[in-house]
Amino acid sequence: MTxxxxxxxxxxxxxxxxxxxxxxxxxxxxxxxxxxMHLALAWWISREGGADALARYGAVTALAALLATPxxxxxxxxxxxRRLIRLGKLVLxxxxxxxxxxxxxxVYDLRLICLCSLLSVAATALLWPAEASILPELVPAxxxxxxxxxxxGAQALGGLLGPGVGGVxxxxxxxxxxxxxxxxxxxVAALAAWNVGSTVRPAGAAPGRGWFDEMADGLRAKWQVRxxxxxxxVGALMMLCLLPATGLLLPLRIQGLGLSAAxxxxxxxxxxxxxxxxxxxxxxxxxERVGRLRALAVATLACAAAIAGVGWGERAPLLVALFxxxxxxxxxxxxxxxxxxxxxxxxxxxxxxxxxxxxIAHLAAALAPALGGALLGVVAVPTVYLMLAAGFAFxxxxxxxxxxxxxxxxxxxxxxxGWYGRHYPRAFTRS
Numbered sequence: 001m002t003x004x005x006x007x008x009x010x011x012x013x014x015x016x017x018x019x020x021x022x023x024x025x026x027x028x029x030x031x032x033x034x035x036x037m038h039l040a041l042a043w044w045i046s047r048e049g050g051a052d053a054l055a056r057y058g059a060v061t062a063l064a065a066l067l068a069t070p071x072x073x074x075x076x077x078x079x080x081x082r083r084l085i086r087l088g089k090l091v092l093x094x095x096x097x098x099x100x101x102x103x104x105x106x107v108y109d110l111r112l113i114c115l116c117s118l119l120s121v122a123a124t125a126l127l128w129p130a131e132a133s134i135l136p137e138l139v140p141a142x143x144x145x146x147x148x149x150x151x152x153g154a155q156a157l158g159g160l161l162g163p164g165v166g167g168v169x170x171x172x173x174x175x176x177x178x179x180x181x182x183x184x185x186x187x188v189a190a191l192a193a194w195n196v197g198s199t200v201r202p203a204g205a206a207p208g209r210g211w212f213d214e215m216a217d218g219l220r221a222k223w224q225v226r227x228x229x230x231x232x233x234v235g236a237l238m239m240l241c242l243l244p245a246t247g248l249l250l251p252l253r254i255q256g257l258g259l260s261a262a263x264x265x266x267x268x269x270x271x272x273x274x275x276x277x278x279x280x281x282x283x284x285x286x287x288e289r290v291g292r293l294r295a296l297a298v299a300t301l302a303c304a305a306a307i308a309g310v311g312w313g314e315r316a317p318l319l320v321a322l323f324x325x326x327x328x329x330x331x332x333x334x335x336x337x338x339x340x341x342x343x344x345x346x347x348x349x350x351x352x353x354x355x356x357x358x359x360i361a362h363l364a365a366a367l368a369p370a371l372g373g374a375l376l377g378v379v380a381v382p383t384v385y386l387m388l389a390a391g392f393a394f395x396x397x398x399x400x401x402x403x404x405x406x407x408x409x410x411x412x413x414x415x416x417x418g419w420y421g422r423h424y425p426r427a428f429t430r431s
Contacts, residue, residue, distance in 0.1 A: 016146075016147070016150060017138060017139055017143070017147075019138045019195075019196055019197065020135070020138050020139060020147050020150065020151075022192055022193055022194075022195060022196045023131065023134065023135070023138070023151065023193060023196045024150055024151055024153075024154040025154070025189075025192035025193070026085070026089065026131075026189050026190070026192040026193025026196060027131060027151065027154050027155055027158065027189075027193070028154040028155075028157055028158045028189075028192075029158070029185050029186075029188045029189035029192055030089070030092070030127075030158070030185075030186070030189035030193075031154075031155055031158025031159055031162060032158045032161055032162045032165060032185050032189075033092075033096070033162070033182050033185030033186040033189060034092075034158075034162065035158065035159055035161075035162025035163050035166065036162045036163070036165055036166030036169075036178065036181060036182050036185065037096065037099070037166070037179075037182040037186075038162075038163075039162075039163050039166040039167060039170065039178075040166055040170060040175060040178040040179055040182060041057075041099070041113070041117075042054060043170060043175065044103065044108070044113075044175055045057055045110065045113065048108040049108070049110055053110050056110070056114075057110065057113065057114060057117070060114050060117070060118070061114075061117050061118075061121060062362070062365075062366045063366075064117075064118050064121040064122075065121050065124070065125070065362050066359060066362045066363055066366065068121050068122050068124075068125035069125045069128075069129070069355050069358050069359040069362060070215060070218075070219065070355060070356060070359045071125070071215065072122065072125040072126050072355070073125075073129060073215055073218055073351065073352040073355030073356065073359075074211055074214035074215050074218065074351075074352060075126055075129075075130075075351070076126075076129045076130045076133060076350070076351020076352065076354070076355065077214070077218070077348050077349060077350065077351045077352050078214065080197065081130040081131075081133070081134045081137065081196075081197045081351070082195070082196055082197035084126050084127065084130040085127060085130050085131065085134075085193050085196055085197065086190075086193075086194060087123075087126060088123045088124065088126045088127030088130070089123075089127065089186070089189060089190035089193055089194075090190060091119060091120075091122070091123035091126075092120060092123050092124075092127075092186050092189075092190070093183070093186045093187055093190050094119070095116050095117075095119045095120040095123065096179075096182050096183040096186045097183055098116050098119075099113070099116050099179055099182075100176075100179040100180055100182070100183045102116075103175055103176050103179045104176050104179070104180075125355070128354075128355075128358055129351045129352070129354045129355040129358060130197075130351060132351075132354040132358070133342070133345075133350040133351045133354045134196065134197050135147050135148060135151065135342065136342050136343060136347075136350070137197060138196075138197065141339075141343060141413040141414060141417060142413060144339045144342065144343070144413065145284070145335075145339045145413075148335065148338055148339055148342075149279045149280075149283075149284065149335060150279075152275070152279040152331065152334060152335065153276055153279040153280060156272050156275040156276045156279065156327075156331075157272075157276060159272055160269060160272035160273065160276070163268075164265075164269075165181070166178055166181070166182070169181050214352070215352070217349075217352070218349060218351075218352025218353060218355070218356060219352070219356055220427065221349050221352070221353060221420075221427045221428055222352075222353050222356040222357070224424060224426065224427035225353075225420045225424045225427050226403060226404070226424070227402065227403065227404045227405060227408060227420075227423075227424075228341065228344075228353070228420065230402045230403065231337075231341075231399070231402055231405065232356075232357050232360055233360070234395055234398045234399045234402060235361075235399070236360050236361065236363070236364040237364075237391075237395040237398070238300075238333075238392055238395040238396065238399070239361065239364040239365065239368065240364050240367060240368050240371055240391070241307075241388045241389075241391040241392040241395060242303070242307070242326075242330075242368075242388075242392060243364070243365060243368035243369075243372075244368050244369065244371055244372030244375075244384070244388060245307045245310065245372075245385060245388045245389075246268075246271060246323070246326065247368070247369070247372075248368075248369050248372040248373070249372055249376075249381060249384060249385065249388075250264060250267060250268075250310075251264055252376075252381050253310065253311070253319075253381055253382075253385070254267070254319075256381055257314065257316070259316050263316045263319065263320070266316075266320050267319055267320055267323040268323070270320045270321070270323040270324040270327065271323045271324070271326055271327040271330075272327060273324060273327060274323065274324035274325060274326060274327020274328040274329075274330075274331070275327040275328070275330055275331045276327075276331075277324075277327070277328055277331070278327065278328045278329075278330070278331020278332060278335075279331050279335065282328060282331070283295075283299075283328070283331040283332045283335050284335065286298065286299075286332060287332065287335065287336060291409075292336045292337060292409040292410075293336075293400070293405070293406050293409050293410075295332055295336055296332065296333060296336045296337075296396075296399070296400070296409075297396065297400060298332070299328075299329040299330075299332035299333050299336075300329070300333065300392070300393065300395075300396030300399065301393060301396065302325060302328075302329045303325070303326055303329035303330065303333070303392060303396075304389045304390070304392045304393035304396065305389070306322040306323070306325040306326045306329065307326065307385060307388055307389040307392055308385060308386050308389035308390075309322045310322050310323070310385055311381065311382040311383070311384070311385020311386050311389070312382055312385070312386070336409070337405075337408075337409055339413060339416070340408060340409065340411065340413070340416040340419070343413060343416045343417040343418075343419070344408075344416050344417070344418065344419035344420045345420055346418070346420065346421050346428055349428060372384065372388075375387060375388075404423075
């Protein structure tokens, strides 16, 4: 079954099931708050402790996220996802309250800030797998593609607006006001998502088993489902090539061309706007026209070409346009097959397999700056962009060669339901 175009905005909003609206609003305000909080914390730590303190804070939170995501993954398949979403949102509110009180009292202590951030990381490790895997419980299979697109759009909008809103308040009203804004946004996110999902425990869950046994079963299932394993690993390789190009290297490229910091913001905004345009209709239009596998190939090559163009383009408007292309291409790569993957996972493994995917994404995000820095030690910035573009294109070719991917993507949604269990039954035989 092919993905359908989203209708006009007002009619589409009315057509979205209420639980999905709540999920979208909860994620939108949650990402707004998280992006604004990240900006405010980075400003506070760099001002009081310098670059060294900021680096230590980043290392602690990155390592904590990498460990917490798999360790807490059984929760999503043991307990009702509504309970986890409520708990995660409440903990984020409490974390924001603690940070706001510290900032308001003028108490800067990096250890306390890191401790609060560890609380936030744990809440996110509970929250994200539950949010990522709950949609099949909220809508029928034929409505799942549109629900995923709306969710991706809400995420892109939150990521786009968060730094801007936080930066404006930080510049206009100061750090305590920015922290208070973050607290209010986290509170709104918790209220919006309070009643998402049901109170029913996932079917097939086995709460009597040991926690680490359940975690090991989820990781084993992720590894033994060959299609999903290689899809995830190749996707991580693509992230390794993409993230330095859109993150670490971008300010260097902007500065190398003698451009102002405003163009850095414009490129970042164009990336999110391209992603929004994709999920709003352009990505499903391409998928419907050429098919899932060809759309994935076109988007991968377009993204690689745009990355190369950023490295060798000389005009600022061209860079902005290329980042919009990258965002649009990413919307296609994210939407192709996501519905199928959700439906293919057994209900009582969905959260743990999603958590394993997120853990690998965290690992790729942690390694990406190191890769960019290593390449910068050898060649100039434009050449690094070319190398990353070549790596991204090569990774895309590997993705096309993942065994069984083409056959899997040709299935309709009902054919994809339970696919992993039918084709890899041993992966879901509990040890």
